[in-house]
Amino acid sequence: MAVEAKLSNVTLKFGKLEALKDVSLTFEPGKIYGLIGRNGAGKTVLLSLLAAFREPTQGQVEIDGEPVFENADKMQQVSFIYTKNYEEEYENIPLMLKFSERYRPNFDKDYAYRLLTRFKLPLDKPINKLSKGMQAALNVVIGLASRTPLTIFDEVYLGMDAPTRVIFYEELLADQVEHPRTFILSTHLVSEMDYLFDHVVIIHEGRLLLDNDYESISAQGVSITGAANQVDDFVSGMKLLNEQKLGGTKSVMTYGALSEEDRLTAQDQGLEVGPVSLQDLFIHLTEEAH
């Protein structure tokens, strides 16, 4: 059970401000998407369109080819999990889960309770008394156990400590094998989460900057390190993301795949060719676009 989510020429305006500008994007069924963007890039707003929390000013938002807004069948297939304010939530976790169980046809109660145990969440305490990290883990439990064909996690890890985040990533991957669905994970923690992604989408200032599968993205950037003048000669004509110089040595990040021929030339010249991490790519692509 996984669905396709599609945005076609989506523009969203807040008064004069354009939060999303003509975004066209398809989330293919059964893949895990990383949605990356700087603060205020438009990530949450894009996700809230998919969850039918709001409508775009222009363009279409569709789930399996049907508009999602006020579509009872399609809205049931989407979970949008975000950091909620639980200050007024006096209920305990079992009561909260009952609500999801009632409205989510694929909700797996046993699985939910296994996750609660793994996250060591207390069942008797009111939710507003839980720590921020525990509340975040609860959101993750609801999101995973609902098993909706499109599951969106919008920076849900906020407040979780590193070991808890690792449990989240492990459980997500394990459940994706058993019950494949379309996941969208929006995040700032790029270096920590990149191994989860099948596909990466970067948005910047409301525009789509990059939409590619993870494999080809990791081949898209290379770092070239060596003697400064040699490096300069080698990269002339290439698109550069970043340069660093230390004494006579220079390291340059390039954008665009390196041909096999270029690779051999670099080796012959004694230049070191290394990968560029998604994190670096993200930082420099959005910096350059500024």
Place this chain on the structure above:
Amino acid sequence: MKPVKLYPKVAVDLFTEQLKWSLWFFSFVTIAHIIGLVIVSINDSRIQEFFVFSSYSVAIFLLVCGIISAYGFMGQFVQQGITRKDLYIGTVLSVFMLALAVTLIPLAITGIEYVISSFVHLPINTNTDTVFDLSSGWLLAISTFFLNVTTYYLIGWLIGIGYYRFGWIIGFGFIAIAIAALSLNSFFWVNNSVVPWIPYNSAGTSIALSIGGSLVLIALLLLFIRMLTRRIIIKL
């Protein structure tokens, strides 16, 4: 697979939740009434029967429920994949069920009061001037009570939606609309002004006119709320 209709589920859930609040509420009002009975028996005067005694506070209680429902339920249900339409229909059904429940509960308590008073003397005044007075006809008192609390819930819901959708400045405008609706409501019902600072004229003694006016007001409120929530943006 034929999609399942979700609004009956929503209606049942909203009704059960708010019924729980109502039971708490009625236990407090009952205690207040008992205290009242004690005080008036000391002073050798009389208190209204429970049905009349609780009528104002029940109306205000439903107004508050209505306000809370906008903030409390909208985001929660849409996040679970419920459409605004299903939520709306479910809420409307739950309002009628709740209004009926909060009409029948005080009626039952009043019944108990009558039973007790046939054994012991209770300082209850059974002949007040309000339309809720059971002595002026059971059916009329009950339907009046029901229509009145339904109106109050819807007005509260409208205020809540106004604030939710437009923020607090325009939200004040909704308070104005609410006061207008409340005075219209009291205009229909003689001796039933809950907003005492608004002068009211009675529409006269015609019960049909009162009930008709009340039904029109309820219909208008329902229509207005649907228009405001049809495409409402859900807050994160």
